[in-house]
Amino acid sequence: MTMRDRIDVIRESIEAAKLKCGRTDTVHLMGVSKTHPYDAVCEAVSSGLFLFGENRVQEIQKKFPDNRNGFELHLIGHLQSNKVKKAVASVDAIDSIDSLRLATLVSNEAEKLGKVIPVLIEWNTSEEESKSGFSDFSEYLMLLEASAQLPGIEINGLMTIGPLTENETQVRTAFAKLREIGEKSKQKFPNIDFSTLSMGMSQDYHWAIQEGSTMVRIGTALFGGRDYS
Ligand SMILES: *Cc1c(COP(=O)(O)O)cnc(C)c1O
Numbered sequence: 001m002t003m004r005d006r007i008d009v010i011r012e013s014i015e016a017a018k019l020k021c022g023r024t025d026t027v028h029l030m031g032v033s034k035t036h037p038y039d040a041v042c043e044a045v046s047s048g049l050f051l052f053g054e055n056r057v058q059e060i061q062k063k064f065p066d067n068r069n070g071f072e073l074h075l076i077g078h079l080q081s082n083k084v085k086k087a088v089a090s091v092d093a094i095d096s097i098d099s100l101r102l103a104t105l106v107s108n109e110a111e112k113l114g115k116v117i118p119v120l121i122e123w124n125t126s127e128e129e130s131k132s133g134f135s136d137f138s139e140y141l142m143l144l145e146a147s148a149q150l151p152g153i154e155i156n157g158l159m160t161i162g163p164l165t166e167n168e169t170q171v172r173t174a175f176a177k178l179r180e181i182g183e184k185s186k187q188k189f190p191n192i193d194f195s196t197l198s199m200g201m202s203q204d205y206h207w208a209i210q211e212g213s214t215m216v217r218i219g220t221a222l223f224g225g226r227d228y229s
Contacts, residue, residue: 003040004047006222014216017209027209030074030198032219035226038063044222045071053095053217057083060090076159076198076217078132085109088117095120095159095198098132100143103150110152119153120198123181125174126163133160140181144189157196157214158182162204171204175211182212 001009007029014027030051033041041052041064050070054060055077064073074093079102087094088109097103097119110117121143124133134140147155160178162171182194200208202221209216219226 002047003043003222007044007047007049010218010221013206014209017206021210023209025214027213028215030076030215030217031222032076032201032217033063033223034059034077034219035228036223038065040223041071049222054091055096057087057090061086064090079106081105088113088115091117093118093120093156096122096132097143097153098122098134100139100146103143103147103153107150107152116152116154118156120157120159120196121155122159123178125160125177126170128163131161141188144185144192147192155192155194157194157198158185159196159198162199162201162208166203168207172207172211175199175204175208175213179212 010029014029018027028051029049030053031044031049032053034055051072053074053076057075057079060073072092074095075087075091076095078096078098079087079094081102084105088106094106094117097106106117106119122133124131124135127135158178158181160174162174165171178197178199182197185192186194196215197213198215198217199213200216202218205213205216205218
């Protein structure tokens with residue numbers, strides 16, 4: 001299959017999942033290009049994909065040219081504080097804000113560059129210890145309360161990684177939890193935008209869409225397997 005074919009197949013499955021639950025709104029497709037070369041990204045861009053995610057700042061700096069044209073690049077992996085400056089300079093959005101401290105550092109760096117960085121707040125909805133993201137409401141609420149004093153970031157919604165299992169109920173429960181957190185947050189903080197729910201990867205995006213995902217992050221199904229050797 002060509003890249004264009006794979007993109008078409010995924011877009012069709014997205015539409016099928018939407019149809020299954022009567023959704024007519026947009027679900028954005030993000031291509032997750034980690035470990036794959038820049039050529040693969042360019043091929044996807046020329047096949048009509050305009051949104052990409054990478055999970056490591058170092059890889060972004062090595063792989064992508066300084067002046068990207070025609071597509072958006074988001075950081076979707078855990079961001080260490082010593083990489084914040086580079087991240088803010090090299091991506092269009094950070095979808096993995098997992099602490100108030102990180103949000104503050106990102107906002108400060110963005111202000112220095114005269115930028116406002118769109119962000120998503122990451123939740124650890126499966127409570128797997130290896131995952132980053134909020135799992136505590138009081139810490140999360142502190143971030144939402146502080147966000148009015150963080151002019152370098154603009155919250156656009158929430159992000160989560162589903163549990164590592166093929167059990168439909170367990171996976172959907174995690175995604176439903178993110179949706180519910182978004183709904184509750186919107187009631188409590190009507191001035192903050194919670195419209196983006198970034199959830200669903202190659203194995204589980206059909207379930208994520210049925211639980212309300214507005215952005216799926218697809219790596220393997222688009223670019224093939226990853227070689228970490
Ligand atoms: C790697 C990665 C993905 C893509 O995973 P696939 O299973 O290859 O589709 C999505 N989101 C995050 C945060 C990732 O690190």
